[in-house]
Each structure stands twice: as C-alpha cells, then as structure tokens.
Amino acid sequence: MKLKANYILTINKEFEIIQNAEVIFDKKIIAVGKNLPKCDKEIDLGKNSVIMPALINTHSHLEFSFNKTLLDYGDFIVWLNSVIENREELFISCKGDCYKKALEEMKKSGVCAFGEISSTGDDLRYLKHSPLKVVYFNEIIGTNPGAVDMLYQDFLARVEESKKLTNEKFKIGISIHSPYSVHPILMDKVINIAKNENLPIQTHFMESKAERRWLDEGEGEFKLFFEKHFKNAKPLITPLEFLEKFKGTNTTFIHCVYANDKELEKISQMNGKIAHCPISNRLLNVGLLDLERVKNYKIDYSVATDGLSSNYSLNLFKEIRAALLMHTTLHPKYLAKDLIKAVTINAAKSLNLNNGSIEVGKDADLIAFKLPSSIKDVEFLPLQIILHTNEVNKLFINGEEII
Numbered sequence: 001m002k003l004k005a006n007y008i009l010t011i012n013k014e015f016e017i018i019q020n021a022e023v024i025f026d027k028k029i030i031a032v033g034k035n036l037p038k039c040d041k042e043i044d045l046g047k048n049s050v051i052m053p054a055l056i057n058t059h060s061h062l063e064f065s066f067n068k069t070l071l072d073y074g075d076f077i078v079w080l081n082s083v084i085e086n087r088e089e090l091f092i093s094c095k096g097d098c099y100k101k102a103l104e105e106m107k108k109s110g111v112c113a114f115g116e117i118s119s120t121g122d123d124l125r126y127l128k129h130s131p132l133k134v135v136y137f138n139e140i141i142g143t144n145p146g147a148v149d150m151l152y153q154d155f156l157a158r159v160e161e162s163k164k165l166t167n168e169k170f171k172i173g174i175s176i177h178s179p180y181s182v183h184p185i186l187m188d189k190v191i192n193i194a195k196n197e198n199l200p201i202q203t204h205f206m207e208s209k210a211e212r213r214w215l216d217e218g219e220g221e222f223k224l225f226f227e228k229h230f231k232n233a234k235p236l237i238t239p240l241e242f243l244e245k246f247k248g249t250n251t252t253f254i255h256c257v258y259a260n261d262k263e264l265e266k267i268s269q270m271n272g273k274i275a276h277c278p279i280s281n282r283l284l285n286v287g288l289l290d291l292e293r294v295k296n297y298k299i300d301y302s303v304a305t306d307g308l309s310s311n312y313s314l315n316l317f318k319e320i321r322a323a324l325l326m327h328t329t330l331h332p333k334y335l336a337k338d339l340i341k342a343v344t345i346n347a348a349k350s351l352n353l354n355n356g357s358i359e360v361g362k363d364a365d366l367i368a369f370k371l372p373s374s375i376k377d378v379e380f381l382p383l384q385i386i387l388h389t390n391e392v393n394k395l396f397i398n399g400e401e402i403i
Contacts, residue, residue, distance in 0.1 A: 001025060001399070002039040003368060007381055008032060009052035011344045011357040015337060017378050023051060025364035027399040032358050045368050045393075050385065052340075053356050054112030054365040054395060055316045056347035059202060059254050059275045061117050061307025062127070065102040066094040071309055073283040076208040077221045083309060084229060090309070091122065099126035102314055107132060107403060109315040110367040110392040115202060115252075115304070115351055117175050121158040128165045131402050133365075135351045136162050137202050139175035140190050143183050143236060152189055159193070168398065171352070173200040178207075179242040180214055180222060180235060187237075187245055200250045200352045202275070206239070206263070207255035208286045215239050239263055246270060252302070252350045255280075256294075257287045268297040273350045276342070278323040279313075280306035291327055291338070302347040303339060316343050317389050324386055336383035364399035367392040 001024070008018045010032060024030040024039060031037075045051070067090055072082040106114060113133035118124065119141060127134050138158045142151040162172050174194045176182050194201050206212060214222035215235050227233050239259075243266045252273040253259075259267070267274070276289045294301050303323055305314050313319075320339040327335055348356025355365040369392040375381055395402045 002036065002042040003051055003366070004042065004044040005049040005051040005368065006045075006047065006374070007050045007378070008358060009050065009340070009381060009385075010359065011053050011341060012359050015341075017381055019378060023358055023366070025366070025396070025399050027364055029358055029360050029362045029364055031360065046370070048371045048374055049368060050371060050381075051358070051366060051368050052385070053344040053358055054367045054397065055110045055343045056302070056351065056353065056356060057106060057111050057114040057304050057314070057316050057343070058252060058302040058347045058350045059115050059117065059277065059304035059306060060314065061309060062099060062102050063094060063117075063119065063123050064090055064307040064309035065098050065314075066090050067308050073310070074285050076284045076286050077210055077225055079284050079310065080225065091120065094123075096126055099123065102308070103130055103132060105314045106316070107395060108391045109317050110369070110389075110395055111314075111316055112355065112365040112367075112395065112397045112402075113347075113351065113353055115173065115200075117202065117307075118158070118162075119177075121161060124162055124165070128170065130169070131397070133169045133171075133353065133397060135171045135173050135200065135353070136165075137173040137175035137200075138162060139177055140186055141177040141181050142186060143181060143230065145183055145185070148183055148185050152186060155190065173202065173351070176201065176203040178204040178211070179237055179239060180211060184237050184241075184245075187242075191245055191249065194249055198250075198352075200252070200350065201246065202252050202254060203246075205242075205253040205256055206258040207281075208284070209258060212258040240266060243267065243270070243272075246272065250350075250352060254304075254306075255286075255289070257281060257289050264293065264297045264299065268299050272299065273346070274299055274301040275304045275350065276301050276323065277304050277306040277310075277319075278326050279319060280310035282322070282326065283310050288326055291330065291335075295338075300346045300349060301342055302350050303342040304347075315390060317386065317391075319343075321386050324383075333380060333383055336386050339386060340382045364396055366394075366396040368394040
C-alpha cells in the first residue's frame with residue numbers, strides 16, 4: 001500500500017519532515033520519500049494531511065478504568081488511601097465493556113501500543129484479543145518477608161499464563177511496583193527473570209515528597225501510612241541501592257519527579273528511561289518532572305497517561321498537550337518536538353518495540369489525520385499537531401488498517 005500526504009513526520013534521527021511525500025508499506029515500512037514506485041493500492045490523504053508514526057502509551061493501569069469520581073485527588077497519600085479503600089470495587093466493576101471503552105479511546109487517539117501494568121492478572125482475558133499492541137507487565141508488590149515465597153509463586157503463575165498469549169501483538173514485561181512496596185528479596189528474584197529472558201521492566205520511582213522523605217529518613221506521611229495499613233514502619237532499601245539492582249536491564253522509571261542528581265546520573269549510566277505522566281502528577285499534586293534536567297543527563301523520556309485512577313482520559317494527544325502547557329519554562333516549539341518523540345520513538349525503545357519512526361524495516365504502525373489549515377513554517381509542525389489533534393482518521397498496525 002502507498003499513502004500520500006502533505007507532511008510526513010518520520011521521527012528518524014534527523015527528525016526529518018518530508019512535504020508532499022509518500023510511504024509504501026506492507027507489514028513493515030518499505031520506502032518513504034517522494035515519487036515512489038506505483039502500488040496496487042494508493043490513497044491520497046488530501047489537503048493538510050499528516051502521516052506520522054502511531055503513538056505509544058508506555059504506562060497505563062487499565063484495571064482502574066472504571067474510576068470516574070470514586071478517588072480523591074490533590075494529595076498523594078490521600079489519593080493512595082482512597083485507592084486502597086476502593087480498589088476491590090474498582091477491579092470488580094471493570095469488566096469487558098470497561099476495557100473495551102479504554103482500548104477504544106486509545107485507538108481513536110492514534111495509539112498503536114501500550115504498556116499495561118497488571119497487579120492481579122484478571123485483565124488478561126480482556127486484553128488478549130486487543131486490537132492494539134500490548135506489552136503486559138506483570139507486577140510484583142509486597143513487603144512482608146514471611147509472604148515472599150507465596151507472592152513469588154503467584155507472580156510466576158501469572159507470568160506463565162501471560163506467556164502463553166505472546167504473539168506479534170502481545171509481549172510481556174515485568175513490573176516492580178516501587179522501592180517502598182516490594183521486599184528486596186522479591187526484587188532480586190523478579191529482576192533475574194527479566195535479565196534471563198530480556199524482558200522490559202517498569203517501576204514507579206520518586207513520585208512524591210512523601211516517598212522521598214520515607215526512603216531518606218524513614219519518617220513522614222508514609223510512616224503513618226505503613227503503620228495504618230501494613231504495620232511496617234521501616235524502609236527496606238535506599239534509593240541508590242534500589243537503582244543499582246536494575247543494572248543490565250531495560251528499565252523505565254515512572255514519574256521521577258523527586259529524583260535527585262545522583263539518582264538521575266545512575267539512571268543515565270545504566271541507560272535507563274523515564275516515563276513522564278503530567279496529568280497524573282498534577283491531579284495528585286506532586287509537582288512536575290524537570291524535563292530539562294532529564295535531558296541534561298541524556299535520559300530518554302516518554303510521556304504516558306498512567307491509569308484512570310489518576311487521570312480523566314487515556315487520550316495521548318491530550319496528555320502531550322497538557323505537558324506542553326504545564327512546562328512553562330521551555331520554548332513551546334522545541335518542547336513540542338521532544339514531546340512527539342516521547343510518544344513515538346522514545347516510547348518504542350522503552351517497550352522494546354520495532355516501531356516509533358517511519359524508516360525502512362520498522363513495523364508499519366502509522367497514523368494519518370488532517371490539520372485545520374496549511375503550515376507556512378514546517379518547523380512548527382510538531383507544535384501544531386499537538387495543539388490541534390485529538391483523534392486520527394486512520395490507524396495502521398503492522399500494516400493493517402484498524403480504523
């Protein structure tokens with residue numbers, strides 16, 4: 001198939017934008033450029049049309065997709081308590097239609113792939129036939145040393161069950177919830193699986209001031225939280241010890257709002273990635289990731305929606321638009337370019353996927369849509385895309401048209 005458009009945003013190393021150009025593909029990209037050979041099927045997308053790589057939502061919790069107004073926002077610990085109090089109701093209430101609506105919202109906004117954090121495995125039945133690519137992260141959580149073996153065996157059973165479904169659209173990964181919620185013995189066991197099987201890892205890290213103080217001093221709101229819920233009033237690991245465990249892996253650290261310079265340097269040294277969830281951070285009132293600082297450490301970052309437990313939408317265009325407007329110290333033209341990379345090529349690297357750019361040999365995961373009018377200066381194309389796009393006209397995954 002050949003698609004023609006006014007603008008092709010390739011997201012290659014040069015961030016090349018080709019005007020009045022074409023892309024030829026089957027399951028993979030065959031050619032991109034001008035005056036390409038004829039094809040049996042050709043579609044001219046028309047005036048003000050754009051082709052770019054389909055979007056990738058690196059971090060989501062679809063288990064919580066039933067939530068609309070049940071949870072409390074404005075403070076991390078208040079929100080966390082409300083999650084624990086309502087968790088069972090939310091999980092029980094999210095069934096087939098709930099997951100279908102979540103997938104539909106991502107699909108309409110041009111998402112071809114997403115990273116799903118699963119704490120129970122109950123979502124597997126709803127996601128195994130997903131029209132989108134899924135990287136399914138089985139999550140481990142638990143700090144009770146007496147329950148380590150039981151938790152690990154349950155985790156292994158979930159991993160084995162999800163492995164049975166692996167195909168070109170369904171891959172697996174591993175998630176360690178956070179440094180404050182997983183026993184170090186469990187961390188080691190789970191990370192070894194990822195190393196041996198070359199699986200991507202995700203872990204929440206330094207999301208809040210409460211986490212920062214707890215891990216540094218063993219004090220603050222988390223001390224009261226643990227005493228209330230788990231009778232565990234002592235941190236089990238330091239932040240740097242925690243990071244050290246991920247050497248030699250492909251790990252994405254979620255949030256990192258309160259990561260300090262030593263920790264960012266450590267993440268950079270191990271070629272780690274960061275996932276930025278700006279709307280979630282705002283609703284939980286934890287602050288804002290310093291993107292310039294992250295770039296100075298040469299850390300690739302993606303932008304993700306997180307789950308509907310801390311967001312009102314799974315639309316990734318809305319997420320990067322929010323990021324554009326929140327990061328007021330950064331020039332919008334240059335930030336827009338970084339944000340487009342954050343939901344394409346950077347996200348692909350995070351999830352170990354062969355997409356995220358329009359280059360020969362990459363998976364043909366593409367979106368097409370139209371802008372309201374033409375652009376005089378093509379350097380502003382990323383900014384105009386973010387400002388004016390909510391849904392796409394066409395989505396191709398492995399060359400197959402999904403919408």
